[in-house]
Amino acid sequence: MTTTKGLEGVVAAESSISSIIDDQLTYVGIPIDDLAENVIFEEVVYLLWHLKLPNKSELEELRKELVEHMKVPEGLINHFKSYDLKAVHPMAALRTAISYMALGDPDADQVDAEANKKKAIRIQGNMGAIVTAFARLRKGEEPVQPKPEYTFAENFIYMLNGREPKDIEIEAIDKALVLHADHELNASTFTARVCVATLSDMYSGITAAIGALKGPLHGGANEAVMKMLSEIGEVDNALPYIKEKLANKEKIMGMGHRVYRNGDPRAKYLKEMSKQLTGLIGEEKWYEMSVKIEDYIKEEKGLPANVDFYSASVYHSLGIDHDLFTPIFAVSRTSGWLAHILEQYENNRLIRPRADYVGPKHAKFTPLENRE
C-alpha cells in the first residue's frame, strides 16, 4: 500500500461534470471563459445537472422552479429566532438549516431519480433563501419573499437587502455564482460524494459538504482574506504584514491551490470586478493591497491567487457582511454538489480507502484496575 498525504494526485472517481486540464476549467467540456462571459447562473445549474445547456423554455422552467423554492419554512425562522444569532456563524446556521429542511421533505429518504430531481431544485432554491433570511433575522429584519419574475441572482440580492438590485450588483453576483458552481473533486464535493456513496440521502450529502466548505483551507478562505486585508488596513502595510506572516510560517489566505500551479482561471474575473467595484465605492485600497500581496507571493513562493482571493474585496464592495462570503460560495457550489451527488448515485460504489497504521503494534492489554 502507498500512502498519499491529502490524497494529492489520486484519481478517486470518474466524472462528466467538470474538469481541470492544463490549468483550464471546464463545465461539461465548456471552457469557464465562455460561461463567465455569456451565461446566467441558472444556465450553469441546468448544465451541471443535465450535462447540456438549456434551451430558452428549459431555462425559464428551471428559473421559475428555483424561485418557487426560494423560501424558508416558518418553523426554521422560529428556530433561528430562538438563538442569539449575532453569536452564530452563518455557515453553522446553514449546515443546521439544510439538515432541518430534510425533516419537512416527504421525499427526503427517496433516492429514485424523480424524487432526487425534485429535491435538487428544492435544496438549490432553499439555499439562497436560508442565507438571505438568516442575514436579515440577525439584524432584526423579517425575511423577504422572492419576486417571481427575477433570476436567482436578482432574487438573492433583493432578498438580502430588501430593495431592488442594481445592475452592477446583479452582474457581480451572477458572475460569482457562475464561477464558483463546480470544481471537480474539491474537498467539499468529495465529502458529499463520500457521504451519499453509503446510499445516504441528498440532504445528508449537502449538510456534510457545507461542513467541509466552511474550513479556511477551502471555502472559508474568502472570509479569512477580508479579515487579513482589514488587519493590514493600508496599502503600505501590506508587504511588511505578509513578510512577517511568512517568517512565522503562516499561510496567506486566498493564495495557493492544490491543482493550479500557474493560476486559477477564475481569479482574473474576480480581480477585474474587484478593481471596478472598489473604485466605485472609493475604497481602491482593498484592490491595491490585494495586487501587492498577489505579486509578492507569486514572486517569493511561486503561488497563484485562488478564487477566494479577489472575491473578498468584491463582496466587501457590494456591502455584504464578511461572514456571508462563504455562505454565498455555498449557495453557488450547491449546484455542483447536487450534480456530483446525482452522478454518484448513478454509478455508485462505497468510497472506503485504507489507512497506513503507524500506531503501536502487539500492545499489551492492561485491566482497568491496573491502569494509572
Ligand SMILES: CC(=O)SCCNC(=O)CCNC(=O)[C@H](O)C(C)(C)COP(=O)(O)OP(=O)(O)OC[C@H]1O[C@@H](n2cnc3c(N)ncnc32)[C@H](O)[C@@H]1OP(=O)(O)O
Ligand atoms: C476554493 C478553494 O478551496 S481555493 C483554496 C482556498 N484556501 C486558501 O486560500 C488557504 C491558503 N492556501 C493553502 O492553505 C494551500 O495553498 C491549499 C490548502 C489551498 C493547497 O494546499 P496543498 O496543495 O496541500 O499545499 P500545502 O499546504 O501542502 O503547501 C505546500 C507548500 O506551499 C506552502 N503554501 C501553500 N499555500 C500557502 C499559502 N497560502 N501561504 C504560504 N505558504 C503556502 C506551504 O507552506 C508548503 O510549504 P513547505 O513545503 O515549505 O512546507
Ligand SMILES: O=C([O-])CC(=O)C(=O)O
Ligand atoms: O478545487 C479545489 O481544491 C478548491 C477549489 O478551488 C474549489 O473548490 O473551487
